[in-house]
Amino acid sequence: QVQLVQSGAEVKKPGASVKVSCKPSGYTFTGYYMHWVRQAPGQGLEWMGRINPNSGGTNSAQKFQGRVTMTRDTSISTAYMELSGLTSDDTAVYYCARGTVVAGTGRLIDYWGQGTLVTVSS
Amino acid sequence: QSALTQPPSASGSPGQSVTISCTGTSSDVGGYNYVSWYQQHPGKAPKLMIHEVTKRPSGVPDRFSGSKSGNTASLTVSGLQAEDEADYYCNSYAGSNNWVFGGGTKLTVL
Numbered sequence: 001q002v003q004l005v006q007s008g009a010e011v012k013k014p015g016a017s018v019k020v021s022c023k024p025s026g027y028t029f030t031g032y033y034m035h036w037v038r039q040a041p042g043q044g045l046e047w048m049g050r051i052n053p054n055s056g057g058t059n060s061a062q063k064f065q066g067r068v069t070m071t072r073d074t075s076i077s078t079a080y081m082e083l084s085g086l087t088s089d090d091t092a093v094y095y096c097a098r099g100t101v102v103a104g105t106g107r108l109i110d111y112w113g114q115g116t117l118v119t120v121s122s
Numbered sequence: 123q124s125a126l127t128q129p130p131s132a133s134g135s136p137g138q139s140v141t142i143s144c145t146g147t148s149s150d151v152g153g154y155n156y157v158s159w160y161q162q163h164p165g166k167a168p169k170l171m172i173h174e175v176t177k178r179p180s181g182v183p184d185r186f187s188g189s190k191s192g193n194t195a196s197l198t199v200s201g202l203q204a205e206d207e208a209d210y211y212c213n214s215y216a217g218s219n220n221w222v223f224g225g226g227t228k229l230t231v232l
Contacts, residue, residue, distance in 0.1 A: 035221070044125065044226040045160075045168065045211050050219070059219035061123065095167060107156035107215040110179070112167040 002026040004096055004113035011119045017084040020116045022096030029077035030054040033099030035109050036070060036081045038092040048094075051079060054102050086120045093117050123216055126151065126224035133230040134202045142227045144195040144212030150222055152193035156215035159188060159197045162226075163208045171210075172197060199229070207231040 007021040022034065036048040049060030051070040058070045069082040079096060093115040100106035127145040134140035144151065144159075151157055157175045160168035170179055172188035175195060185200045195214070199206055212224040 037223075045213075045223040046125075047213075047221040047223060050221075061220060097168075106174075107154070107221070108170075108173050109158065109213065109221070110170045110173070112169075115167055 002098065002111045004098065004111060006094075006096060006113040006116045009117040009119070011121065012086050014087055014120060014122055016086050016120075017082055018086060018090075018118050019080055019082040020094050020096075020118070022079045022081070022113050023077060024079075024096075024098065024111075025077075027098070029072075029079075030074055030102070032101055034070075034072070034079040035097045035099050036068075037095045037097055037109075037112075039095070039115075040089075040092040043092075046092075048081070050099055052102050053079060083118075086118075088120050091118065091120045123150075123220055123222050126212055126214060126222055128210075128212060128224040128227045130225070131228045131230065133232055134199075135232045136202050136204065138202050139198060139200045140202060140229065141196050141198045142210055142212075142229070144197070144214075144224045146193050146195075146214055146222070148193060150214040150216040151190065151195050151212075153217065154215045155190070157188065157190060157195040158213045159186075159195075160211045160213065161206075161208045162211065168211060202231050204231050 004024045035050040053072045072079045096113040098111045100108045159172040162168045216222045
């Protein structure tokens with residue numbers, strides 16, 4: 001069965017960076033896009049971007065461009081999302097979520113990781 | 123990209139039906155048949171309930187159905203059950219490799 005396991009909670013100071021990992025199982029890592037979505041406390045979901053684990057190509061929401069870096073390590077089938085210049089507004093649960101097949105034309109986001117709480121506090 | 127518009131809350135009694143709307147623009151909901159709905163219980167990750175406007179993944183009860191008219195998509199939950207109480211989010215492809223979510227609707231089973 002498809003599972004996405006994320007790294008543990010983080011506490012960071014303003015201005016710092018955070019890097020969250022996501023290791024899927026149950027499917028071919030390089031065969032499906034990986035999306036990143038965040039949810040501030042008591043708020044809704046916010047799409048951040050996606051990575052093609054096969055090519056490494058990325059797309060990100062305009063709001064996060066220049067501040068978010070999505071990478072992958074195919075040798076260990078793990079995706080990463082790094083967010084820099086943290087402020088208290090970045091306090092949120094960050095999710096990775098599987099997208100559609102990289103060779104396809106769909107736009108599906110289906111399976112989600114358990115989430116990683118990132119707290120930004122001085 | 124602005125968030126899609128959902129009502130903050132919806133409610134119904136057990137056995138009743140409730141419909142949650144999701145309004146976007148011709149650049150997202152109205153422009154593509156790539157609308158999904160997710161259910162999220164407190165402290166849990168979202169779960170896919172509907173994709174491509176009307177399609178139900180395996181394992182999702184047929185009490186859940188989706189539709190779209192113009193720039194507004196809808197999720198209908200029929201035969202409400204206590205376990206349906208959760209937050210529901212719509213999501214749409216918005217072109218140019220961008221996606222947008224709705225603000226979420228809290229469904230209460232009375």
